[in-house]
Amino acid sequence: MRIRLYLSVEIVFYTIIQIIGLLQLSYLDPDEFFQSLNVVNHPFKDQTWEWHTGLRSGLHPLMFSITRIIANPFDQLLAARAIQVAVNVVSRVMFSAFLRRHGLDARLHTIMHALNLLTAVYTPRTYSNALEAALVLGCVSIWPFGPTPIIRMFAAFFIAGVTCWLRPTSGAFFAALFALTALPRPRCRPVLRAVVGLAAVPIVVVVCAGVDRLFYGRIVLPPLEFLRFNLLGGFAAFYGTSPACFYPVVLVLVAWPLAPLLIRPGPVAWRLVAASVAGIVALNLSPHKEIRFLVPFAPLLLLLFTPRAGRGRVGWVGRAAVGLFVVYSVVLLLVYGFFQQIAPIRCIPIIKDLIDQGKVGSALLPCHSIPTFAFPHGTLCTLRCDPPTVASVREDAILDHPDIAQMFIDDALPVPTMTADFIIVRASRWSQIRPDGWVIMKRWGETRVLPAAEGADDLLLVMPR
Secondary structure (H helix, E strand, C coil): CHHHHHCCHHHHHHHHHHHHHHCCCCCCCCHHHHCCHHHHHCCCCCCCHHHHCCCCCCHHHHCCHHHHHCCCHHHHHHHHHHHHHHHHHHHHHHHHHHHHHCCECHHHHHHHHHHCHHHHHHCCCCCHHHHHHHHHHHHHHCCCCCCCCHHHHHHHHHHHHHHHHHCCCHHHHHHHHHHHHHCCCHHHCHHHHHHHHHHHHHHHHHHHHHHHHHHHCCCCCHHHHHHHHHHHCCCHHHHCCCCCCHHHHHHHHHHHHHHHHCCCCCHHHHHHHHHHHHHHHHHHCCCCCCHHHHHHHHHHHHHHHCCECCCCCCCHHHHHHHHHHHHHHHHHHHHHHHCCCCHHHHCHHHHHHHHHCCCCEEECCCCCCCCHHHCCCCCEEECCCCCCCCCCCCHHHHHHCCCHHHHHHCCCCCCCCCCCCEEEEEHHHHHHHCCCCEEEEEECCECCCCCCCCCCCCEEEEEEC
């Protein structure tokens, strides 16, 4: 039975979609790189402020550390994504078994899980949220929803603890799930669960803090730094704000074709959905919101559209809804995975060739907009976005200065311009700077000179005449 599960159609389908996602060229969020591969390639220099302040855990880049031996940046990127995909597939196998144990339609859920935008585009990438999503799914698969052996209960709580260490925002989800599965049900022995949960806490702290001690070379507690930065420091809004309706709108846009399949979830499914809603509400309290924060909740919210296996088979309306969802999701995957914002990835070989020749370049782009993991020598100068101190602003805010063109010519920007061997800018930004004596030399490796107006959203590589 277990062998058949591992080789079942839905797992093969899920794996194929994940492999397609592994090959994506788009660049939806810079955190994909600076939270992992930048740290893997040069762990002790040129790191962003998140690592200098101990805000991130070394647990995440640790899983990609083996890829450091790969010289080619594209091969390293693919290898790191392959590791993440392997973790995702294992978590999906566990969750499919979980769905079958509870009599739910695992195949339909797998189709929805594999193809929805949050999973297909985001989970094959090297985000910490992708690892968080896999850990949440694996943890839920062994969660003690009823009377459970102590060893399995401890394993679930341990994985939950590691997930919270990696992404403290998961705490709201797991706290809600614990309350919903233990407190209302005396047969589940809530006191025993509390004891086992408390026993898991020091072990999680010792293991995770030990890894971060080795990574940082000093004692660092990332969850405490996360709370200090976001709650006590109030710096979350410094990196962008979104309205309170942001997360609901995203979820509707991702899953609206499935509306005809909406059902009343069973006793286990509704607890997972309710805990996910609690987690999203907690995320919504922060003014800074990103789509990738929703990734761990996608497969759990899809339980709202997952009927029981062998019962209540969807009619022609349901089949049409699933077909529309498949087409819609494939279009989203193609657009956001292979067409939108491909510039930073495709420019890596060009920039790397110049740096390997000993040239020094500057990127006049917002913070983290270039995946510097490909340039271990650190000779690509970038604008920073460290949290503000008294009377300071983000360094990359200079890009909005009305006199930036003159500052460019005067070499008065935070990164070298007229003394650099090459400059990287966006086409729209280039039209604002455009100093004399410089021409656009390359774009995507083309050698012909391109007019500045061509490709308004592309990255342009500029070199002195």
